[in-house]
Amino acid sequence: MQVPQSKPEVVFSSDVRNMDEWAQRTRIPLTTAEALGTTYARSHRWLQQLKTRLIREYGWVEVPSNDHRLLVSLESTSIWRSSVGLPAGPKMKLQLPVYASSFFSPERRVQWEMVFHSDIFESMRKICPPISDILNLIQCLLTGVVTLVFEERLPQGLYRTTRGLPPVSWINENEAALIEVFGQSHFKALRKACSDVAFKLDVFPHGQ
Template identity: 75%
Template sequence: MPPRPEVVFSSDVANMDEWAQRTRIPLTTAEALGATYARAHRWFQALKQQLIREHNWSDAPSSDSRLLFAVETSSIWRSSVGLPAGPKLKLCLPVHASSFFSPERRVQWEMVFHSDIFESVRKICPPINDILHLIQCLLTGIVTVVFEEQLPEGMYRTTRGLPPIAWVNAHEAALTEIFGVAHFKALRKACNDTKAAYMLQVLPSR
């Protein structure tokens, strides 16, 4: 059975620093990260509108002014009589990147990124993949895709911290507008380097 990819959220700054060293894209200040994230607002909003227009999502009721947007949709799974087999799926993103690092909101973001939205829906819904990949570019290490495979010598855990190079090339203009030319070139170089974009750990068998 092939390894099953799992999206993992982590607000551990040390983890981000490790990815910064791996990708050779240095971590900047919190203010700089926040400013870059803010420049991506328009793209995030466009992806939200695409979810609503093309994929049967709708605005979710929310009075939280800290959210950039909140949308929801029915579960993709159906019961034997064709009704949604589960609660609605809710996707939200914060206005400020710093919210991802707030200890009291860690569970909120885990519930978003560890949900069926990123487990299953993203495989059939391109805007969800775009959101994942954009966050990987903006805040590398905070959301990764993990594959685990049990082999005789132990558990092989492969973690992808950056998007596929094809995605980066396809969105060159938008990414350059957000990051600038120099940072985009460094990002593309890292995405094209397996050792930079992926991390392999071998965990001994117990």
């Protein structure tokens, strides 16, 4: 009997231990919260450009918000359609914070899980390049916070493959923008990590 294949899932986790583990894997030291915030702030212009593309090219709509902590607040109709062509699900809501520290706020954990565990990143990233770019950029900015996880149940046990960084092809395509955000030295380390250790494999034997 053929083993059913699962599909990759986008997983959000604000557990700093994940970031620490990926920092050790990539050999890119985990810096201070302030330094992470500064780098994230330098990515604002890029994120705003991606927001503009979503509005102009993909029909997303900006949602007015009284929450000054939000950098991006957009919504779009569901990508799924009923038999008569109407949206077959609730509107998709894309939100990103002004400050990187918001990703680690316990009171906002569910908010970010609802964003990253939604159809936006689960399905739409495959057909909408700006969504894929947002995912890849956040993986570079906060490695370990948002990962792609693929699980296979094999006779030997559960095999879990986790992608913590973007494909190196994406890194090369966006070299200039990434250098502007991270600087030349960090960019080189990032490109090497994406080439060498973007994936990790965990095996859980049956019975554990």
